[in-house]
Amino acid sequence: MDGPGSITWEEFVANAEELLKLSEEISDRWEFPGDKNCPGQAYLKRQEKTLVSIDYPIDEPQEDVDDWTGSRDPFEASSDQKRPLVLEHHVLWSMSYSVPLIYFNGWKSDFPGINPVSVEVAQRLNNQRLGYGELSQAMHPLLARPFLHLHPCGSRELLQLTGKSANPLVSWLSLVAPVALNLRMRPEYFRLTLSAEQKEKDTAEE
Numbered sequence: 001m002d003g004p005g006s007i008t009w010e011e012f013v014a015n016a017e018e019l020l021k022l023s024e025e026i027s028d029r030w031e032f033p034g035d036k037n038c039p040g041q042a043y044l045k046r047q048e049k050t051l052v053s054i055d056y057p058i059d060e061p062q063e064d065v066d067d068w069t070g071s072r073d074p075f076e077a078s079s080d081q082k083r084p085l086v087l088e089h090h091v092l093w094s095m096s097y098s099v100p101l102i103y104f105n106g107w108k109s110d111f112p113g114i115n116p117v118s119v120e121v122a123q124r125l126n127n128q129r130l131g132y133g134e135l136s137q138a139m140h141p142l143l144a145r146p147f148l149h150l151h152p153c154g155s156r157e158l159l160q161l162t163g164k165s166a167n168p169l170v171s172w173l174s175l176v177a178p179v180a181l182n183l184r185m186r187p188e189y190f191r192l193t194l195s196a197e198q199k200e201k202d203t204a205e206e
Helices: 009-026 119-126 154-161 170-177 187-193 196-205
Strands: 044-055 082-094 099-107 134-139 146-150
Touching: 009 044, 009 082, 009 170, 009 187, 099 154, 099 170, 134 154, 154 170, 170 187
Parallel strands: none
Antiparallel strands: 044 082, 082 099, 099 146, 134 146
């Protein structure tokens, strides 16, 4: 399904390899496992272990509280305590839609697989930004494990917004990152989206 709002497997691989090269330069931990010679059988992967505030809203709503989001005392000082959060993001290519897909998980622990972030919590965190609300749990097409994922129906529309980008995959990923458990995209990746002329102009102005 090529055309506006889509990318081919060859474009996906080329864009992903550019991201991977820059990631290695800035130590951002992206990987590209799988068979790149077989369409759809390789994917970008990034795992991050971090600490978040104990107040970060990744717990399940309390059943005995009517308005969970407003149950906290507004005059209560924020806590300085931290707790671990492991985030893992995978970027795949859909053979059916010819668009990138994002699968992700979060675990409220020091180790992947323990105490996962639920669909309900992830939906609350994304707050319907980008109008990209098709967030659900699905089996990872390559790993056959449950992941949270954003339905590909929105990817085509988002890709159409990146028409002038030199790296549509990076531009698309920057757009979906906030609704995928706040995937952190370093500002250095922006340069990958610039055309050769724009890069030359920026270099001349420095």
